[in-house]
Amino acid sequence: MSCQTIKGQFDERLDGRLSDPQQAAFDEHVATCADCRREWEAYAGAWEVMERHTGIEPSFGFVERTLRRLDEPPTAVRTRFWQPAFRWAALATAVIALAVGAWIGRERVLEQRRVEIYASVRQAEYLEDFDVIANLDQLKEGNKL
Amino acid sequence: MTSSESDVALMARVRDGDTDAFRELIERHQRAVINTIQRAIGDAWEAEDLAQRVFLQVYRSAKRYQPTAKFTTWLFTITRNTILNEHRRRARHAAVSLDALQSPREAADGSGWQAPDTTTPNPAQEVAERELQEKIMETVQQLPEAQRTAVILCRYEGLSYEEIAQVLGCSVSATKSLLHRARLTLKEKLRGYY
Numbered sequence: 424m425s426c427q428t429i430k431g432q433f434d435e436r437l438d439g440r441l442s443d444p445q446q447a448a449f450d451e452h453v454a455t456c457a458d459c460r461r462e463w464e465a466y467a468g469a470w471e472v473m474e475r476h477t478g479i480e481p482s483f484g485f486v487e488r489t490l491r492r493l494d495e496p497p498t499a500v501r502t503r504f505w506q507p508a509f510r511w512a513a514l515a516t517a518v519i520a521l522a523v524g525a526w527i528g529r530e531r532v533l534e535q536r537r538v539e540i541y542a543s544v545r546q547a548e549y550l551e552d553f554d555v556i557a558n559l560d561q562l563k564e565g566n567k568l
Numbered sequence: 569m570t571s572s573e574s575d576v577a578l579m580a581r582v583r584d585g586d587t588d589a590f591r592e593l594i595e596r597h598q599r600a601v602i603n604t605i606q607r608a609i610g611d612a613w614e615a616e617d618l619a620q621r622v623f624l625q626v627y628r629s630a631k632r633y634q635p636t637a638k639f640t641t642w643l644f645t646i647t648r649n650t651i652l653n654e655h656r657r658r659a660r661h662a663a664v665s666l667d668a669l670q671s672p673r674e675a676a677d678g679s680g681w682q683a684p685d686t687t688t689p690n691p692a693q694e695v696a697e698r699e700l701q702e703k704i705m706e707t708v709q710q711l712p713e714a715q716r717t718a719v720i721l722c723r724y725e726g727l728s729y730e731e732i733a734q735v736l737g738c739s740v741s742a743t744k745s746l747l748h749r750a751r752l753t754l755k756e757k758l759r760g761y762y
Binding site: 433434437438440465466468469470471472473474475476477478479480481482485486488489490492493495 | 587590591594595598599602603606607612615616619620623624627697700701704705708719722723724729744747748751752754755757758759761762
């Protein structure tokens with residue numbers, strides 16, 4: 424088993440999450456590899472030291488004092504005076520921004536269509552002119568002009 | 569009421585307004601909640617007040633409690649939220665509690681600063697032990713909040729990765745990563761004590 428694998432198993436080993444065969448392989452490697460053993464002993468040692476923080480005992484009467492508070496009203500969540508207004512303002516701004524964006528988008532689409540229609544009309548007029556020019560000689564022959 | 573009732577059974581009775589069942593729950597879990605808070609905020613005096621709020625929240629939320637997870641997971645979730653609220657309150661007021669400067673043992677005694685007991689057989693050892701306790705607290709306090717919570721719940725309350733993940737609202741792999749990074753910091757900061 425490689426040193427990298429062993430070092431990647433430090434947490435599982437510490438928390439008892441390795442299977443028996445894995446733990447045996449881990450312990451065997453650490454026993455024979457000085458570098459991994461040094462790393463492991465530091466890693467586990469610091470964690471072990473943490474256990475020496477004993478904590479505190481609840482003071483006398485804690486339970487009774489807690490039970491006496493059952494009739495207290497729940498602590499109101501303090502909100503700043505501007506918070507509801509800020510939320511409404513942000514919501515209104517978002518709605519207005521969406522409406523303006525939608526209107527601008529619609530205007531652009533309509534403008535594009537107007538340009539396309541205009542181009543089509545102009546093209547038709549050009550074609551009509553070409554038809555007249557193309558048929559001009561025939562029209563002259565027929566004394567239509 | 570029997571002391572062998574499970575937490576879930578007790579909560580079912582609390583949901584019906586049974587204060588005796590609630591008393592039993594407090595007695596079972598008061599030490600764990602108080603110490604989790606005390607290790608997280610570094611203030612023994614405030615820890616008891618906040619712990620009371622945790623249990624009051626448990627009582628008021630009893631009707632919403634669903635036994636889909638372990639009771640302790642739910643309890644520590646409420647505890648963590650209470651701690652986070654306290655951190656936000658302190659950040660807003662940015663006041664330093666004088667009580668936070670006391671060691672945990674002094675604060676729990678309810679007395680002021682106590683001189684080292686020179687009558688014990690090894691006063692130097694007691695001083696060294698006190699220094700270690702303070703060093704551990706200082707190191708835990710310096711961890712980022714999520715790492716600190718993971719360490720406290722894993723080291724002192726014996727929660728599994730899965731339970732810690734539920735309390736923190738993250739994945740099991742994220743929990744493992746938090747613990748790993750915290751342990752690397754502990755290894756460096758506590759060098760010389762192991």
